[in-house]
Amino acid sequence: MRRRTVQTDVTMTTKQRLGIYGKLFWEARPIWHWLALSCVLCLIIIACAVLSPKLMGQVTGAIYDYWVTRSSGGQTDPLVPAVLPTLLILLASYGVSSGVRYANMSLMNHVVSHHYTCAIRIRMSEKIRRLPVKFVDSTPVGQILENMTGDVSAMGNSIHQIIETLIQGLLQMLLIAVAMLAEDWRLGLIVLATAPLSLLCSVKISGASRPYHRASFREIAQLYSVVEESYTNFSTIKAYNLEQAMAEKHNHTNQRQRRAQQRANLLSALIQPSVTLLNALTYVVLNLAGGWLAVQGALSIESVVTV
Structure with missing residues (x-):
């Protein structure tokens, strides 16, 4: 049976x-x-x-003013009644955010994933009916099945995250940048200047893992082909005593897929710790700069905590 040559990895522009x-x-x-x-x-x-963060800054500022006033021997109002309404609003804000985030995630997961996976499988099925027999003869056994099941399912598991990131990420980046610059332009510029580093780091690491992900998907397709060939040609394999040869072929394909998947997962797993490290360094720089401005009297504690 003829096999189609596996394409090499091509970097997208x-x-x-x-x-x-x-x-x-x-x-x-x-x-x-x-x-x-x-x-x-x-x-x-x-x-x-x-x-x-604005409410948290107000609470922190109130606690700081209370502590400074008490340390200097001055008279202050009770702290708890002063900050309790703000704390309740803060708690409600966190609750609303969590609930809406869960609802949005469920919406994107069910609606978007179902739309893309269902629509693509229907279109693939319709196109297969129009393809000539030559395409089936030149395609490895099981590859069409793998494309319609494995590839589409893998895309359906992540397509809602892509759409959600494109929508929420752009809006969030724009509005939060405006809010930080409005609170204090100096600290806002520090955050905006270091944000591209996290993006660049994630892009570089994901780019390094892309060839291994593609190799893993190619080997999965080959694994489907081996399984489908063993199943459809069961009588022929038994007649020519090829059970051991097919088992070794399956094992070698499985090992190649496992190695490619391990390397892809290893590199992909480095993205989150790297971004977290860069964010932590940004947090340290932000606190040092904010603390220095607060000591100089150029910025309030409330603004530092808010940013």
């Missing part, structure tokens, strides 16, 4: 990536009203994300 994003949104036209609802939910989440 920026234009190709933008084209993929554009096609994703173009394919989402039938569910535009659900995406609009998701945008509204994202705005509520972002509003809570902007409001919560």
